[in-house]
Amino acid sequence: MLYCCDLLGSVWHSPIIRLYLLAFFIAPVFLHPQCLDFKPPFKPQDDLQFCAMYRNFGCCDSAKDKELMAKFYKIMDNFDYYGYASCAGYVQDLLCQECSPYAAHLFDAEDPNTPIRTLPGLCPDYCSQFWLKCRSTITLLSDDPQLAEAEPDQDRFCQHLELEDPDYCYPHLLSNEQLTQNLGRVRADPEGCLQLCLEEIANGLRNPLSMVYANDGTHRFFIAEQVGLVWTYLPDRSKLEKPFLNITKAVLTSPWEGDERGFLGMTFHPNYKYNRKLYVYYSVEIGFDERIRISEFRVSPSDMNVVDHGSERIILEVDEPASNHNGGMVMFADDGYLYIFTGDGGMAGDPFGKYGNSQNKSALLGKVLRIDVDDNDRGPLYRIPSDNPFVHERGARPEVYAYGVRNMWRCSVDRGDPLTKEGKGRIFCGDVGQNKFEEIDIIEKGRNYGWRAKEGFSCYDKKLCTNSSLDDVLPIYAYPHKMGKSVTGGYVYRGCEYPNLNGMYIFGDFMSGRMMSLQENKNTGQWDYHEICMGMGLTCAFPGLINNYYQYIISFAEDEAGELYFMSTGVPSATSPTGVVYKLVDPSRRAPPRQCHYDPLPVRVKSKLIKFKPKETLTGVELPTKRPNLSPQEEPVRSHPTESAVSESDKDWLQELMDILKEQEAAAVTTTLPPTTTTTTTKPPRHTRRKNRRKKGKHRLESESASAAVPQNGVVRLAGDEQGRDDRGRVEIFANGEWGTVCDDLWNTKNAAVVCRQLGFRFALKASKHSEFGEGKSLRILLDDVQCEGTEESLLGCQHTGVVFFLSQVSLAPINNGMCV
Secondary structure, three states: OOOEOOEOOOOOOOOHHHHHHHHHHHOOOOOOOOOOOOOOOEOOOOOOOOOHHHOOOEOOOHHHHHHHHHHHHHHHOOOOHHHHHHHHHHHHHHHHHHHOOOHHHHOOOOOOOOOOOOOOOEOHHHHHHHHHHHHHHHHHHOOOHHHHHHOOOHHHHHHHOOOOOHHHOEOHHHHOHHHHOOOOOOOEOOOOOEEEEEEEEEEEEOOEEEEEOOOOOOOOEEEEEOOOEEEEEOOOOOEEOOOOEEOOOOOOOOOOOOOOOOEEEEEEOOOHHHHOEEEEEEEEEEOOEEEEEEEEEEEOOOOOOOEEEEEEEEEEEEEEOOOOOOOOEEEEOOOOOEEEEOOOOOOOOOOOOOOOOOOOOOOOOOEEEEEEOOOOOOOOOOEOOOOOOOOOOOOOOOOEEEEOOOOEEEEEEOOOOOOOOOOOOOEEEEEOOOOOEEEEEEEOOOOEOOOOOEEOOEEOOHHHHOOOOOOEOOOOEEEEOOOOOOEEEEEEOOOOOOHHHOOEEEEEEOOOOOEEEEEEOOOOOOEEEEEEEEOOOOOOOOOOEEOOEEOEEEEEEEOOOOOEEEEEEOOOOOOOOOEEEEEEEOOOOEOOOOOOOOOOOOOOOOOOEEOOOOOOOOOOOOOOOOOOOOOHHHOOOOOOOOHHHOOHHHHHHHHHHHHHHHHHHHHHHOOOOOOOOEEOOOOOOOOOOOOOOOOOOOOHHHHHHHHHHOOOOOOEEEEOOOOOOOOOOEEEEEEOOEEEEEEOOOOOHHHHHHHHHHOOEOOEOOOEOOOOOOOOOOOEEEEEEEEOOOOOOOHHHOEEEOOOOOOOEOOOOOOOOOOOO
16 A cells, blocks of 8 residues: 655655655664764774773763763762772763763753753663662762752652653663664665765855865865856855956856856866966867867965966867867876866767777877976976876877776875875776766776776677777776766765775765765775765754755865865756755764864965855754654564554654644745755655756646546556545556556565655655555556666656566555565
């Protein structure tokens, strides 16, 4: 059967609420370790001597440990040997809970705006023992007058120390496997999707596609917009009113959604601190010709936050035969040379010449170029490095460093492991595919990356693909277009703040909004894939963190300290001010306090400062009742659940939740909405990047009336509910001229989401496999083994196999594992 949410008319959002509901049913608790400073726990740099039970992971460093030890001895000095022997353990336990990974829960401090308890929340049995043996320590441990007043009365005192959420009371939480298992590791949902959070850094930008730093110790960052504007941001995230660079009159672009021309890349010279040089990559129009241009600029000698626009020198220009596949990455690698990543010239299938531009080493398109721009104030604007691989090959351009690339969009240099420097200097790129695969490559000197002979691991041009002289290098990872259609290359995380992410290559997809990661397996030499989702439930409930982002992931970036960012937008147009810059955050573990501290060099500011004002917020459903206690063993086992099997309290809770959702949606449709919605998952609804995007979520009445008049293949309906409710029922589908049912023992919420969206609902609450609304025996079974991504237009667009006589349904009832009947 199928339960959907209320109608939304023409407004359709990504399945944010559905994710939170799934989290509620799958995990009886939301793991949310948090310290009293409202930040994640950490592994102390130095061993803790007093609170040694938290030496591997917690909320205290050695300085705090010594402070608690001093407090302990000050308290215990008031007792004789007998009192010391009886109460020392209790006093130490209570003091050391400030070091617990769940300190914020124990001290009821999750909300920074509420007062913190002076004693941790205690489980009733432990509290009773403490009160009976050591009540005389209470006034020494706490100066809370309410505790002092309650101290004579055991029941009243222990009631005062009870937590609303008993799962977190001390000491029972120590033996709670659901709270302690994998503590400190990057959290994953039941499908293995890594749970990360975000911090908003900048907003109101027009297709922000590059964020770079000058490496001059100021820790400023510079964000470039596609129209040709570059803005300066200070470490406190304030923006200078005057642009750093403005070449909008020279840059060729348009308001068209998906236009690939414009200001595409920027980088500072490694010796910028001394020569004040930077390099930009942008599209220009010369007469009737379009070109890509690499130019050198200098910063004004009178203002460190403004480029001298008269200093431009054109380093290189390349004719572009088409308006797409412009490449756009320009950067310096560890060898000090300038790397330029060009596209194959555009159109489709690299149709230029016998073998295409990419395989033609006499063309600069479809290449990785490497040039030397040092000491170019006199003489040639650039020189050819002597070890470039094709310097001595007849007919080859000496600038070529690697070839056979299609349209590399965003590359990066690995800083290497902070301790061992392993991986340092590797160049990672995302190469956008044609119509089947997107790929991630590690760039090496002189190598052929296969295009147009290959796309990902598969052949594209079969004749070229079988050529024994191809000698191409395969990508380290490739993914099909059902996962995304335009890769955005990222970075290997080497920052200080989030140790768990070290060595993880994080990248995304522009079209699908999917965030992904690769981690090298040292044993196999392969790269292990993990999807990245935004944290569910309370995972991101830290001050300043959010769990949603705009779908179109344009670019990734590092700051001067090595922390990782990405840029995305709600409308992929060079003139739409919906671009936001986000910082990636691991909510499960941070670096120890002060380990990542740095002091930026002062910045002399001559322009007016615009203070940063965040606009994005943490999204999700505030549950109307407290989540259930941890007692899975007490849950009744129901082999054949029906609606009547759901408890009244469950019904009340779900009805209350439905009412809340109705109120929220009513408010949403009466409020001016942004151009597109944010997404909390890497599996958002598909949108085209072209103009006149199709709006999702037609009104259900319109959908049903159209289907009733002229049914089309793939139309669905719900049937079998005795009370006539239209938001639940047996799934029936119209295909090949007849109505039939659907059978699948793999039926899940993604499949249900496709059905709900067809009917105009926002999401499916639950998927089940039992015939609660009858088997529809009068109809033939038309689909079996349906497996959807959740974004298809209909069930016919999902993977499915032949017809068998079973029935699959979608349900709001608790999760079932029963077979089809």
